[in-house]
Amino acid sequence: MIEHEHPAHHHQTDGLPxxxxxxxxxxxxxxxxxxxxxxxxxxxxxxxxWSRWHTGWFLAGCGLLAAGLLPPLAPWAHGDFRGHMLQHLLIGMYAPLALVLGAPVTLLLRNLPAEQGRRATGLVLSRPVHMLVNPVAALVLSVGTLVLLYFTPLYNAMSASTWLHWQLHAHFLLAGCLFAYVIAGPDPAPARPGVPARLVVLGAAIAAHAVISQLMYGGFGINIHAPVEQVQRGAEIMYYGGDIAELLLAVALVATWRPQHTARRTRELRRRSDAAQPAAP
Incomplete structure (x- = not known):
């Protein structure tokens, strides 16, 4: 359902600073x-x-994140669905890819003292992280949120709640980083599947974004309190902007795929994790 009214502003002018x-x-x-x-x-x-390319990618990701969170885009996104969708793409897709290509996990492990590094490595290889760092789980967290946001009253509730608004920003950023990390991250992952499996998951994400944007454009089942024209333009931004982001993710997947290098780094992580385990009495 699309209602012909402007969404409520998220914030008052005096709260902008x-x-x-x-x-x-x-x-x-x-x-x-x-x-x-x-x-x-x-x-x-x-x-x-330390690779200057990694540093450049991470700083580019910070720049994209700033563009999504700060003026002039942020105030526009508060009152215009087109701005909201562009903001979503920057925070949830483009910035996460650049941040992940900066290999922040590897950089952090290199800077930790030996004992703390072993503990952090053990955490990376733990079962809960193993379950989370899974392409299917990352896909559900990323795409499932879009279904909840645009096909339930959640978007309209977000429009009236500053707290919920920032929670969704945080979720988009974290879910986007998780998805980019699982699909194409240069950092080692505990159980990253092969390239064919990751390409299948990426293809599923592309298809899901296409279906959601088309349903949004046609006004089928959506619950967004915004003018029809804004919703349709927002759907186009999601469709074409999402395709470009996922194409870049596919390119990153191919560019960062080095089977021997990845296997060696994973073995090293496991050796560190084993060393961090207490000796048997």
Whole structure:
């Protein structure tokens, strides 16, 4: 159902400085922390160093995230469904891919002391993470949210709730990072399936986005309180912008696929995890 009315603004004008400050500080801390860790990794191991490509990708991801969270896009997204959809693409698809290509997990492990590194490696290889870092689980968390958001009253509730609005931003970012990490991340994963299986899951994501955007364009089953024209333009942004993001993800999958290198890094993770286990009495 599409109602011919503008959605309620998420925030009042006098709250805008706070809404600029919080995401702005978050992005700056994220980028600054990564740069400091990268510099430390270079100092600790001048021979291995740290890839400037990884650093460039991560900083690009921070830039995309800032573009999605800060003006001029953020205020527009509060009152226009087209802006909301563009914001969703930046926060949930484009920024996560660039952030993941920065290999932040590997960088963090390189900077941790030996004992803490072994514990972190054990956490990465733990059963709960093993269950979460699964292409199907990542697909459900990513696409399932879109179904709940646009085919239930959730989007309209989000339009009236600042807290829910930011929770959805956080979910889109985390779910997008998880999906990009599972499909094409250069960081080692505990049980990442082969390329054919990941391509199948990526194809399912492309099909799901296409179906959702087409249903949205036709107004079938959706529950969005916004003018029809805005909803249709938003559906087009999802359709074409999502296709480009998923094409980039497929390219990243092929570019980061190095079977021997990946297997070696996974074996090293397992050796560290075994070393972190307490000895039997």
């Amino acid at each position: 706070f809404e600029v400050l919080v995401p702005g500080v978050f992005v700056l801390v994220l980028a600054g922390g990564y740069v400091l860790l990268a510099a430390r990794a270079r100092r600790r191991n001048a021979q291995a160093g």
